Amino acid sequence: MTDTTQETSGPMLAADGTPLKRSLAKALRAQKLRALALIAPLLLFVLITFIAPIADMLFRSVDDSQQGTVHGTMPLTAEALKDWDSSTGELPDNAVFDAVYTDIFVAAENKLHTRVGSRLNYERTGSSSLFRKTGRGLDDIGEVYQDQFEDLDPDWDEGTPWAELMGSPDWLTSMQGWEDGQPLPPFELRDGVADLLPRTAAIYRVFADFQIEEEEKSLLDEEPWSIVHTRLYEDLRDGDFSTYAGPRADMVKAADALVDTAEFETIALKDGFEAIDEDWLDIGLWQTIKAYSTSYTAGYFLNAVDMQKTPEGVALRDENQRIYGLLFKRTMFMSMVITFSCIMLAYPVAYLLANLPMRTANLLMILVLLPFWTSLLVRTSAWKVMLQQQGVINDVLVWIGIVGDDARLVMINNQLGTIIAMTHILLPFMILPMYSVMSTIPPYYVRAAKSLGATNWTSFWRVYFPQSVPGIGAGSILVFILAIGYYITPEIVGGNTGTFISNRIAYHISSSLNWGLAAALGSILLAAVLILYWAYDRIVGIDNVKLGG
Amino acid sequence: MKLTKTLLATSALTVAASGAFAESHGNMAMDMTLVSWGGAYQASQQKAYAEPYMAMKDGVSITWDESSSEAVAKLRAMNEAGNITWDLVDVEAADAIRLCDEGLAMEIDHDEVLAASPDGVDASDDFGDMIVSDCFIPQIVFSTTFGYRTDQLAEGVEAPSGACDVFDLETYPGKRALNKQPTANMEWALLCDGVEYGDVYDILETEEGQTRALAKLDTIKDQTIWWSSSAEPIQLLADGEVFMASAYNGRLFSAIVEQDQPIGMAWEWQMFDLDGWIVPEGLPEDRLARVMDFLHFATDTQRLADQAAYISYGPARESSAPLVSTHAELGIEMAPHMPTDPNNATNTFVNNYNWWADYRDDLDAKFQAWLAQ
Numbered sequence: 001m002t003d004t005t006q007e008t009s010g011p012m013l014a015a016d017g018t019p020l021k022r023s024l025a026k027a028l029r030a031q032k033l034r035a036l037a038l039i040a041p042l043l044l045f046v047l048i049t050f051i052a053p054i055a056d057m058l059f060r061s062v063d064d065s066q067q068g069t070v071h072g073t074m075p076l077t078a079e080a081l082k083d084w085d086s087s088t089g090e091l092p093d094n095a096v097f098d099a100v101y102t103d104i105f106v107a108a109e110n111k112l113h114t115r116v117g118s119r120l121n122y123e124r125t126g127s128s129s130l131f132r133k134t135g136r137g138l139d140d141i142g143e144v145y146q147d148q149f150e151d152l153d154p155d156w157d158e159g160t161p162w163a164e165l166m167g168s169p170d171w172l173t174s175m176q177g178w179e180d181g182q183p184l185p186p187f188e189l190r191d192g193v194a195d196l197l198p199r200t201a202a203i204y205r206v207f208a209d210f211q212i213e214e215e216e217k218s219l220l221d222e223e224p225w226s227i228v229h230t231r232l233y234e235d236l237r238d239g240d241f242s243t244y245a246g247p248r249a250d251m252v253k254a255a256d257a258l259v260d261t262a263e264f265e266t267i268a269l270k271d272g273f274e275a276i277d278e279d280w281l282d283i284g285l286w287q288t289i290k291a292y293s294t295s296y297t298a299g300y301f302l303n304a305v306d307m308q309k310t311p312e313g314v315a316l317r318d319e320n321q322r323i324y325g326l327l328f329k330r331t332m333f334m335s336m337v338i339t340f341s342c343i344m345l346a347y348p349v350a351y352l353l354a355n356l357p358m359r360t361a362n363l364l365m366i367l368v369l370l371p372f373w374t375s376l377l378v379r380t381s382a383w384k385v386m387l388q389q390q391g392v393i394n395d396v397l398v399w400i401g402i403v404g405d406d407a408r409l410v411m412i413n414n415q416l417g418t419i420i421a422m423t424h425i426l427l428p429f430m431i432l433p434m435y436s437v438m439s440t441i442p443p444y445y446v447r448a449a450k451s452l453g454a455t456n457w458t459s460f461w462r463v464y465f466p467q468s469v470p471g472i473g474a475g476s477i478l479v480f481i482l483a484i485g486y487y488i489t490p491e492i493v494g495g496n497t498g499t500f501i502s503n504r505i506a507y508h509i510s511s512s513l514n515w516g517l518a519a520a521l522g523s524i525l526l527a528a529v530l531i532l533y534w535a536y537d538r539i540v541g542i543d544n545v546k547l548g549g
Numbered sequence: 550m551k552l553t554k555t556l557l558a559t560s561a562l563t564v565a566a567s568g569a570f571a572e573s574h575g576n577m578a579m580d581m582t583l584v585s586w587g588g589a590y591q592a593s594q595q596k597a598y599a600e601p602y603m604a605m606k607d608g609v610s611i612t613w614d615e616s617s618s619e620a621v622a623k624l625r626a627m628n629e630a631g632n633i634t635w636d637l638v639d640v641e642a643a644d645a646i647r648l649c650d651e652g653l654a655m656e657i658d659h660d661e662v663l664a665a666s667p668d669g670v671d672a673s674d675d676f677g678d679m680i681v682s683d684c685f686i687p688q689i690v691f692s693t694t695f696g697y698r699t700d701q702l703a704e705g706v707e708a709p710s711g712a713c714d715v716f717d718l719e720t721y722p723g724k725r726a727l728n729k730q731p732t733a734n735m736e737w738a739l740l741c742d743g744v745e746y747g748d749v750y751d752i753l754e755t756e757e758g759q760t761r762a763l764a765k766l767d768t769i770k771d772q773t774i775w776w777s778s779s780a781e782p783i784q785l786l787a788d789g790e791v792f793m794a795s796a797y798n799g800r801l802f803s804a805i806v807e808q809d810q811p812i813g814m815a816w817e818w819q820m821f822d823l824d825g826w827i828v829p830e831g832l833p834e835d836r837l838a839r840v841m842d843f844l845h846f847a848t849d850t851q852r853l854a855d856q857a858a859y860i861s862y863g864p865a866r867e868s869s870a871p872l873v874s875t876h877a878e879l880g881i882e883m884a885p886h887m888p889t890d891p892n893n894a895t896n897t898f899v900n901n902y903n904w905w906a907d908y909r910d911d912l913d914a915k916f917q918a919w920l921a922q
Contacts (some may be wrong), residue, residue, distance in 0.1 A: 110652075111650065111651055111652030114647075114650055114651045115651070117910070118910055121910050121911060121914060122914070125911045125914050125915055126911050127911075128907075128908075128909075128910035128911050129907040129908045129910070129911050132650060132906070132907045133907060135650070320918070320919070320922070321918055323918055323921040323922055326921075326922070327921065388788065388790050389724075389789075389790055390788050390789045390790055413774055495774065495775075496770070496775070496920055496921070499921070504921065507917065510619060510622055510623070510626070511619060511622050511913075511917075512622070512913065512914065512917070513622055513625050513626065
């Protein structure tokens with residue numbers, strides 16, 4: 001009865017009259033916030049210096065929209081290629097060549113065309129040189145027109161007449177009043193010129209913005225790019241200028257008349273591109289450009305598993321370009337060999353450490369830790385001295401007479417070298433967890449087993465060994481995960497056959513600068529480790545892993 | 550209160566001092582990071598350029614970075630990150646052209662920035678054809694050639710004469726060391742596969758040519774150790790780890806003459822190339838001013854000739870050549886050790902740096918994939 005009265009009389013109240021539940025929640029929240037504030041510096045530090053850069057780097061494996069990609073630097077081309085069906089086997093039409101002409105011309109002025117070339121070179125070797133040549137050669141197309149206009153009237157090759165034709169009167173006035181050191185007035189098109197000369201106006205605007213913002217030069221002194229003359233020709237060919245009466249009307253009308261004459265020399269864009277490099281008429285090139293013109297791409301991941309995008313869908317790369325599958329397999333296999341040899345070598349040492357009297361064990365411990373404290377590079381270089389053909393081991397073997405002087409063993413710059421050096425370097429990571437587990441195994445279990453009649457072997461195998469398995473597990477995970485991402489040691493002693501996938505990642509990060517591919521390879525490696533970890537958890541159980549007593 | 554006063558006084562002093570300092574140095578940065586190739590070559594630059602410069606300009610400190618072999622990649626990365634930490638970079642001609650195309654190196658008016666010769670010849674005429682790009686300030690002519698262990702030569706076998714002997718495993722068994730990059734290796738492979746000297750680059754431009762070159766290299770792939778820093782092949786030769794190695798001729802010179810190693814030179818088809826400075830684009834004004842001041846000094850006629858007294862690379866200025874005489878420490882004549890000496894090789898290969906500027910990325914990708922297989 002009393003219970004119900006309490007319930008009906010409302011929630012329990014704290015001393016200040018607020019409901020107890022809320023007051024408790026408030027107190028707890030304050031506590032949580034305080035705790036969060038305490039770890040906030042570390043959390044922020046980890047987020048900013050660790051998580052964010054990694055996330056940013058991994059994001060590059062799908063991002064294809066930065067400057068220097070087809071999407072980022074050749075937007076017109078990307079747009080124009082959308083209408084082109086890459087599987088028909090026919091070259092794209094003139095509209096696409098037109099877009100490429102503008103895109104590469106502008107990119108070359110900004111010195112970005114080489115980066116698009118490098119980007120496409122990751123997918124199709126030969127693209128880099130093609131874009132470099134094209135960047136240099138595109139002027140040849142525009143100069144056909146530029147020269148003829150200039151012969152007609154030298155004003156066509158001067159900055160001021162062009163500025164008068166294209167710019168608005170207001171802008172022109174402020175431009176003429178401009179002096180060195182002042183900010184340049186932003187360019188404005190003259191009213192109506194965009195209708196009169198649509199293509200010329202569009203490209204002139206790009207030219208004007210570039211001169212003002214990038215070069216900070218006066219348009220009155222700068223002759224326009226050769227592409228402006230190409231566009232002028234196209235406008236004059238298509239338009240009617242008989243009624244035009246704006247600035248420079250005589251110049252425009254004379255040029256219009258010239259364009260209509262039979263002697264006026266023209267060049268088809270396609271031919272112009274062919275003259276620069278025949279590759280531009282190769283359908284495969286266009287397929288590649290189209291396939292990599294989206295802002296997000298699976299291309300890097302496909303590349304990381306030796307595949308590529310083709311018009312018929314995803315396919316394996318050519319035999320001589322397939323290397324990543326081989327490297328992943330090699331990395332896995334060698335990491336396993338290294339882990340296994342670490343177990344074999346570490347187990348007896350850890351056993352001794354755990355079972356010897358304290359004084360001797362301490363000495364042994366120092367011997368284990370000493371190399372651990374030595375610089376990784378020093379240890380690896382020391383192995384180089386030991387293992388090379390004129391090295392210590394070979395010299396000793398020759399001196400004893402086991403091998404002949406002309407048949408010295410090759411133990412370095414191959415897989416063997418990597419395995420030996422890495423086993424040595426990772427050994428402490430195996431010994432220490434094993435030791436910490438073994439030192440907690442009570443000695444009387446084995447004694448009890450023996451007193452019950454077990455042989456030495458049985459008491460070890462049936463009683464001692466099962467209790468030491470968690471140490472083996474912990475050590476194996478540590479060693480395997482460290483080994484799979486190892487870089488310096490294989491680089492120095494691995495030669496060609498003993499390098500890991502991480503060496504390839506390093507190559508793409510620091511030499512070829514294919515960061516997208518490096519990020520994709522890194523993501524795959526990370527995923528592989530997580531899957532192995534998960535599998536280990538399912539099979540052995542992560543609770544059975546002990547890093548300490 | 551007292552503390553604040555002291556602090557104020559100190560900072561006022563510092564400001565005054567640095568003001569006076571800046572005046573004498575014309576608003577130039579006092580630190581400079583130079584990038585070079587390490588080893589004997591960098592040492593020669595240090596002795597011929599950097600030390601006299603520092604002795605002349607009080608308080609200037611120069612930091613060296615041995616990253617020239619990765620200069621293009623690192624400059625691209627620095628540009629991406631928007632933080633240029635280098636002031637002056639020593640690169641090969643083809644890399645200078647590439648960096649110039651990519652807008653990563655600064656274009657330079659050679660006559661304005663560089664000193665004229667003592668006879669008053671303009672820098673651009675004095676350097677002449679060596680100026681292969683607007684961004685490139687030539688320093689030396691060097692060659693990539695071969696060294697071999699004289700003590701590992703089997704009895705009665707003639708000493709190797711040059712590049713093609715690398716591919717001859719029967720006469721000259723043993724390990725070889727080659728540069729871990731396509732340049733020079735691809736040309737030699739084609740040349741030794743029977744291609745005429747004049748056709749090498751035309752053939753290398755084609756898919757089949759590249760496959761052919763790699764196939765030729767395949768024949769010695771198992772026996773080859775690939776080096777990436779220019780000190781490595783010398784070390785491998787000195788240790789006796791390899792029988793033959795491609796290396797820069799100046800490094801071989803210092804191993805043979807200065808360190809007395811049992812190494813011989815095989816000059817045939819040595820690969821001529823140019824090396825010089827580039828200034829990264831986008832340096833702040835004070836650092837740029839310092840770099841220009843240093844460049845003016847370090848590339849004058851005398852300094853270039855001085856460098857040749859430490860290492861056997863030919864100076865890039867015409868006016869420096871007559872000043873090259875004897876080794877600074879050993880006193881021997883330098884001329885017979887120069888790659889340009891007519892006695893050294895009947896056949897020489899001139900690296901087509903313009904071609905490489907275009908094709909380097911393409912062939913790098915192919916070559917590295919081939920290596921990884």
